[in-house]
Amino acid sequence: MPAKLYIDLKQLRKNISILAGVSPQSKMIAVLKTNAYGHGAVKLANSLKDLDLSYIAFANTQEGIKVKRGGYDKSILILGANEVDDVLTGIKEGFTVSIASFEALQAVKNFDISGLEEIKLHIKFDTGMNRAGIGMRRAYEFLDIFADLLKNRPKIKCEAIYSHMSAADEADNSFNQMQHDRILDIKNIYKDKIGKDIKVHLQNSAGILNFPNYKFDWIRPGLAIYGINPGTKDERGLKPILSWRAPIVNIRTLKKGDAVSYKMNWLAKKEERVATVSVGYGDGYSFRNSNGVGVGFIGGQRCEVLGRVCMDMTVFNLGKAPAKVGDLVTLLGSDQEKSIDACEVALRIGTVANDVVSSLSPRNQRIYSN
Numbered sequence: 001m002p003a004k005l006y007i008d009l010k011q012l013r014k015n016i017s018i019l020a021g022v023s024p025q026s027k028m029i030a031v032l033k034t035n036a037y038g039h040g041a042v043k044l045a046n047s048l049k050d051l052d053l054s055y056i057a058f059a060n061t062q063e064g065i066k067v068k069r070g071g072y073d074k075s076i077l078i079l080g081a082n083e084v085d086d087v088l089t090g091i092k093e094g095f096t097v098s099i100a101s102f103e104a105l106q107a108v109k110n111f112d113i114s115g116l117e118e119i120k121l122h123i124k125f126d127t128g129m130n131r132a133g134i135g136m137r138r139a140y141e142f143l144d145i146f147a148d149l150l151k152n153r154p155k156i157k158c159e160a161i162y163s164h165m166s167a168a169d170e171a172d173n174s175f176n177q178m179q180h181d182r183i184l185d186i187k188n189i190y191k192d193k194i195g196k197d198i199k200v201h202l203q204n205s206a207g208i209l210n211f212p213n214y215k216f217d218w219i220r221p222g223l224a225i226y227g228i229n230p231g232t233k234d235e236r237g238l239k240p241i242l243s244w245r246a247p248i249v250n251i252r253t254l255k256k257g258d259a260v261s262y263k264m265n266w267l268a269k270k271e272e273r274v275a276t277v278s279v280g281y282g283d284g285y286s287f288r289n290s291n292g293v294g295v296g297f298i299g300g301q302r303c304e305v306l307g308r309v310c311m312d313m314t315v316f317n318l319g320k321a322p323a324k325v326g327d328l329v330t331l332l333g334s335d336q337e338k339s340i341d342a343c344e345v346a347l348r349i350g351t352v353a354n355d356v357v358s359s360l361s362p363r364n365q366r367i368y369s370n
């Protein structure tokens with residue numbers, strides 16, 4: 001009996017519509033990379049087909065191909081930075097691809113595009129994160145080469161330039177304004193070098209919610225479409241679309257001194273009722289939940305993890321929770337009056353909410369509702 005992920009597609013569409021309302025002047029690129037942050041990219045993409053999205057976006061071409069083969073027939077954007085082969089495969093697949101390096105630019109320049117129709121590119125610039133994209137210091141040099149490419153290969157169109165925010169969850173951090181200003185500087189340089197206006201995108205979820213005064217042509221939300229708070233005080237009615245529940249496969253009563261799980265590092269101080277639950281780090285339930293860090297809800301009661309999380313199983317202390325074999329333990333979502341979300345789990349185990357959900361492995365059964 002695998003653990004189950006219940007995914008509410010109606011709430012997904014509601015979250016998208018809330019975000020569109022926050023930034024009504026912008027079109028939307030919905031970020032569905034890493035299997036739609038663990039929610040299941042093929043299913044989610046297909047459920048969004050009739051929305052007015054400019055793109056769904058992935059980290060690499062393989063992710064895009066999986067969704068295309070799964071029946072999604074609308075526009076796909078591949079975000080940078082990627083290996084050169086990945087960029088060229090993306091072009092062959094008809095995706096809009098990011099150019100985030102001089103190497104990628106050179107490869108596109110040398111690529112035989114005779115059999116292809118129009119090729120759409122976005123250029124990624126690095127406005128301060130020092131991770132991916134063309135750095136500010138080399139923007140002139142890059143755009144000189146790019147101007148030549150556009151002149152000599154009319155099939156190649158540049159649709160947008162973009163960058164990524166480093167600290168958009170820190171609403172008071174002036175680094176955000178600096179990145180905002182820098183991408184606008186690049187927009188001006190682009191106009192000088194290429195002789196045309198270019199569209200721009202910058203904001204991830206926290207950028208959209210914390211800086212609604214930034215007015216760019218597209219927004220690029222990930223976390224917020226799944227209803228996960230990206231680090232904003234005003235959630236504007238966004239709600240998680242995911243609940244994670246795992247079945248109890250065994251209940252036993254321990255005597256004082258009995259040990260639980262590998263390495264015997266939890267010992268019962270008194271008689272305790274404990275439940276073995278069919279979830280482990282093989283499902284994405286982090287090992288860092290071990291030894292009382294992780295909690296689940298059973299019959300509306302908060303229950304702690306005992307001992308080590310294993311690959312397929314985890315033991316929870318039932319306390320006074322009414323429970324029987326087959327009942328489901330809530331690991332994310334609501335149970336009666338109680339609830340736990342990805343941000344709380346992240347805080348408990350010392351990570352970020354993106355890590356909690358994108359770790360949800362294929363072994364979980366995904367159950368979708370409309």
Ligand SMILES: Cc1ncc(COP(=O)(O)O)c(C=O)c1O
Nearest residue numbers: 031079164204205220221222223
């Ligand atoms: C380039 C880019 N844009 C947008 C996003 C979406 O970010 P978030 O999930 O914080 O909204 C990501 C995710 O990391 C990204 O890498």
